[in-house]
Amino acid sequence: MEIKAVILAAGKGTRMKSETTPKVLHQIMGKTLLGYVLDNVKHISNGEFVIVGHHAQEVEDFVANNYSTAKTVLQSPQLGTGHAVSMVCPVLEDFEGLVLILCGDTPLIRQETLEKFVKFHEFKKSDITVMSTIFDNPTNYGRIIRENDNSLKCIVEEKDATDEQKAVKEVNAGIYCLDWGKVKSAFGQLKSNNAQGEYYLTDIISWGKNNGLNVNAYILPDSDEIYGINSRSNLATATKIMNKRNLEKYMENGVTIVDPDSTWISEDTQIGQDTIIYPATYIEGKNIIGKNCKIGPCAHLRGDVEVLDNVKIGNFVEVKKSVISSNTNVGHLSYIGDSELGSRVNIGAGTITANYDPITKTKSKTILKDDVKIGSNSVLVAPVTVEKGANVGAGSIITKTIPAWALAITRAPLKILENWVAKKLG
Ligand code: UD1
Numbered sequence: 001m002e003i004k005a006v007i008l009a010a011g012k013g014t015r016m017k018s019e020t021t022p023k024v025l026h027q028i029m030g031k032t033l034l035g036y037v038l039d040n041v042k043h044i045s046n047g048e049f050v051i052v053g054h055h056a057q058e059v060e061d062f063v064a065n066n067y068s069t070a071k072t073v074l075q076s077p078q079l080g081t082g083h084a085v086s087m088v089c090p091v092l093e094d095f096e097g098l099v100l101i102l103c104g105d106t107p108l109i110r111q112e113t114l115e116k117f118v119k120f121h122e123f124k125k126s127d128i129t130v131m132s133t134i135f136d137n138p139t140n141y142g143r144i145i146r147e148n149d150n151s152l153k154c155i156v157e158e159k160d161a162t163d164e165q166k167a168v169k170e171v172n173a174g175i176y177c178l179d180w181g182k183v184k185s186a187f188g189q190l191k192s193n194n195a196q197g198e199y200y201l202t203d204i205i206s207w208g209k210n211n212g213l214n215v216n217a218y219i220l221p222d223s224d225e226i227y228g229i230n231s232r233s234n235l236a237t238a239t240k241i242m243n244k245r246n247l248e249k250y251m252e253n254g255v256t257i258v259d260p261d262s263t264w265i266s267e268d269t270q271i272g273q274d275t276i277i278y279p280a281t282y283i284e285g286k287n288i289i290g291k292n293c294k295i296g297p298c299a300h301l302r303g304d305v306e307v308l309d310n311v312k313i314g315n316f317v318e319v320k321k322s323v324i325s326s327n328t329n330v331g332h333l334s335y336i337g338d339s340e341l342g343s344r345v346n347i348g349a350g351t352i353t354a355n356y357d358p359i360t361k362t363k364s365k366t367i368l369k370d371d372v373k374i375g376s377n378s379v380l381v382a383p384v385t386v387e388k389g390a391n392v393g394a395g396s397i398i399t400k401t402i403p404a405w406a407l408a409i410t411r412a413p414l415k416i417l418e419n420w421v422a423k424k425l426g
């Protein structure tokens with residue numbers, strides 16, 4: 001059956017205490033919370049609707065620039081999660097398929113889990129399926145309330161719950177699968193007579209029961225996946241969970257992570273076998289790292305970095321948006337940005353690619369061809385090319401193309417004043 005996804009992302013995110021960034025655009029290792037959700041759902045759905053409201057323009061721009069199959073729908077004012085879903089009713093008026101609803105603040109959900117969830121919905125011939133999980137500390141989540149025969153009764157929000165209901169550890173993950181044709185009329189009927197005065201999407205469960213629909217819960221075994229981000233503290237916890245998950249995956253694939261406690265690697269990084277990642281290394285965004293590389297300690301890869309095989313990126317080296325070809329060394333204290341480095345290049349300690357012009361606010365490329373050697377403490381002022389095999393003397397500032405196999409050096413001549421110190425001392 002055709003599946004449309006609806007991602008709720010209009011809420012203010014009050015508990016994040018942010019003036020500048022809407023909640024769903026906060027980041028985990030270089031990728032937004034909303035980006036994680038869209039990346040995981042887009043392979044399952046054919047068409048995604050992101051409900052925007054608070055900071056709508058920023059979220060609209062983010063979606064338009066990064067996700068071609070997704071559309072945004074404005075919710076203004078924001079009257080609750082049920083009200084948010086009702087915004088797609090006009091767009092999906094004639095749609096006859098499944099609607100998968102997710103929250104933009106739940107970035108740890110996996111694609112495989114969503115696939116299983118939809119399969120469960122179909123297997124059960126369900127009309128409404130909600131994802132739930134068991135939390136030792138269920139505070140702040142909606143609680144799943146069941147009948148004596150264990151079938152679903154309703155969802156009660158923390159703020160509306162009795163003490164007895166608060167003791168329930170089964171919580172609402174905020175992810176739903178709806179048989180749209182049967183459920184769409186619910187959205188005109190939700191009420192806001194609750195503690196927050198909002199139209200709750202969670203009321204869809206009791207609505208379904210009252211209307212004789214088949215309502216089920218899919219209990220997720222790995223509760224980490226539906227961890228919701230409501231505060232900065234939640235963001236830090238989610239980042240740790242995500243990182244641990246990523247590092248396990250790399251280690252399983254034959255990558256050595258010397259110290260998982262101090263290493264951070266994003267989900268969208270690929271790493272080849274027998275590469276060693278040394279402690280205190282931070283790798284964010286999308287990157288590809290080859291086989292047999294040595295990265296760190298204390299290296300920072302900022303995204304869009306492609307590193308081929310047998311490359312060494314040493315301590316206090318920052319790399320951004322660059323290609324580093326095989327057998328090249330960037331050993332110490334360097335910045336490589338917007339650059340293409342050939343094979344067997346050697347970058348001396350403290351080399352900087354000066355890629356940014358703060359007056360024109362433009363970035364330019366540095367191209368170092370195969371077998372180039374850059375002496376320590378050099379500045380390569382982009383746009384600039386060093387042709388094959390050329391050498392740059394230590395301490396040079398390179399502002400124009402250096403021909404193949406030449407030596408370029410801008411160092412002031414060395415002066416030696418014999419006995420200068422001795423004379424001063426008298
Ligand atoms: C919600 C659920 C709760 C569940 C939890 C899981 C409701 C009423 N409660 O609570 O049962 O356990 O998620 O994480 O649904 N949003 C809008 N428009 C609005 C309000 C919210 O788009 O008018 C969006 C938010 O941006 C957010 C999502 O909906 O992405 C959830 O809203 P939030 O306020 O975080 O709900 P919770 O209190 O976490």
Ligand code: CA
Binds near residue numbers: 103105228229230
């Ligand atoms: Ca939430």
